[in-house]
Amino acid sequence: MKVPIDAMLPYASLQESLPALLGCLRLVVPMRLWMVGRLAGSSWTVIQADDTQDRVRAGDSFPWPDTLCIRVLEHYGCCFAEDAAANPVLADAPVRSAIPIGAYIGYPMLSWRGELLGTICGVHPEPMPPFSAAQRQLVKTISRTINTLVAHSFKLDDQRSAPARVRPPANIDHLTGLPNQHGWQVLLEEEEAALKQEGADAMAMMVELNEPENSADGAGSVDWDNTLNRVAHLLKSHVREQDGLARVGPARFALLLRGVNVRQGDHAAEKIGQALADAGIRAGLGHAMRLASGSLANAVRIADIRMYNAKLGAAGVPGAPAAQTAQMPGEGDSGHQRKV
Incomplete structure (x- = not known):
């Protein structure tokens, strides 16, 4: 047999x-x-x-x-x-x-x-x-x-659940105290291994701020640094101890919410988008689910694309996707993009 x-x-x-x-x-x-x-x-x-x-x-x-x-x-x-x-x-x-x-x-x-x-x-x-x-x-x-x-x-x-402060300094963004791009990649690798073992779902989210049109108020200025820190603190208040948060670019943040289903992920993304809007922060948001059959890397890639499309839509770029696009064809992940 x-x-x-x-x-x-x-x-x-x-x-x-x-x-x-x-x-x-x-x-x-x-x-x-x-x-x-x-x-x-x-x-x-x-x-x-x-x-x-x-x-x-x-x-x-x-x-x-x-x-x-x-x-x-x-x-x-x-x-x-x-x-x-x-x-x-x-x-x-x-x-x-x-x-x-x-x-x-x-x-x-x-x-x-x-x-x-x-x-x-x-x-x-x-x-x-x-x-x-x-x-x-x-x-x-x-x-x-x-x-x-x-x-x-x-x-x-x-x-x-280890706090970011115990991670190697090379993995930390010194302005916000969050993991940087390298720290984010380490986090994703650790999480992927854990999620595969547990058979759990997760949501990846990308947030990119609209930089000031006046270059004097942009990167390196006191006002801009204060804005980045405000956003970092706001995002921290919307993640749990077991979740992940990093600053992965000059104006870009990445989030990982563990153990959430599609409905919970959509709700969390909506709350974060509304909180940014209420704080007067203009940004593009995109999120995608890492289902048990998928991968974090793929969810992050889709979330990044949706975030970019949301920013194009907000800027009125011809041919840019609408701000509330359904999941991408051929993908097993659920998520949306949002302009704030």
């Missing part, structure tokens, strides 16, 4: 791989519930669950001090308990009064620096027969693989 080649491709994201790996853990040790949970402060939150009774789901949260995981990490690191009631460390855990737990397996998830990220655990309402050496080895190996994928995903999140 031939297996379709698509079934051999890498998983598209962490979210797609976790159910499959938890399914493997279930095959090795058929517990009622297998979970991957992240530790944040005093809460342990489920990232992925495989529950035969469908009671525990992703997003459910439990007090970390009440869990079995906190107890086993302090004493064992990795724990295999076929009978939780017979284990002196686990027997009086508060969570056992809320959830019937007869058998338990716990494995810590660590970052590359050794910090505790969360745990992988399995629970069963009744005690189970003794686990074999093969079962223990397979559970450890699959759990360590899950840990590797989660740690890599969190590392990418940390890199994306």
Whole structure:
């Protein structure tokens, strides 16, 4: 029997791989519930669950001090308990009064620096027969693989959310403090890798200001520098911590909004355009979606073209596209251009 080649491709994201790996853990040790949970402060939150009774789901949260995981990490690191009631460390855990737990397996998830990220655990309402050496080895190996994928995903999140000030000075525009063209390219490469892993969408946007007609008020003048800083601050107020913003030219800014769909992207672009207009800033705007099947480079290219077309339309250039053009033929990205 031939297996379709698509079934051999890498998983598209962490979210797609976790159910499959938890399914493997279930095959090795058929517990009622297998979970991957992240530790944040005093809460342990489920990232992925495989529950035969469908009671525990992703997003459910439990007090970390009440869990079995906190107890086993302090004493064992990795724990295999076929009978939780017979284990002196686990027997009086508060969570056992809320959830019937007869058998338990716990494995810590660590970052590359050794910090505790969360745990992988399995629970069963009744005690189970003794686990074999093969079962223990397979559970450890699959759990360590899950840990590797989660740690890599969190590392990418940390890199994306790192503030611009920790980036190399050569990547920074000294006037606005934003990443410059080189910093923008580095950001795009990092984001492309992350978006491919997560299977997520994003929106790219280009904004170019209309430079003053009077050359004395243009590049290098105090008024022009103040205008650029005003725009930089305005755009910063419209992006989130996980988004990207850069000054990529003398009068040009680039934005990247992560995890937005087409409707949200259009709404965000409309708000930014209106905010610039309200501030008396004349500029051309263009945006395009980077869908899961596309690329950031292509979305940026389309957004740049739309921004340029918007400026031509605003200047009344014969043959220039209208200011609200639908998506370009042959492209899988959605977006529009706008003149302000």
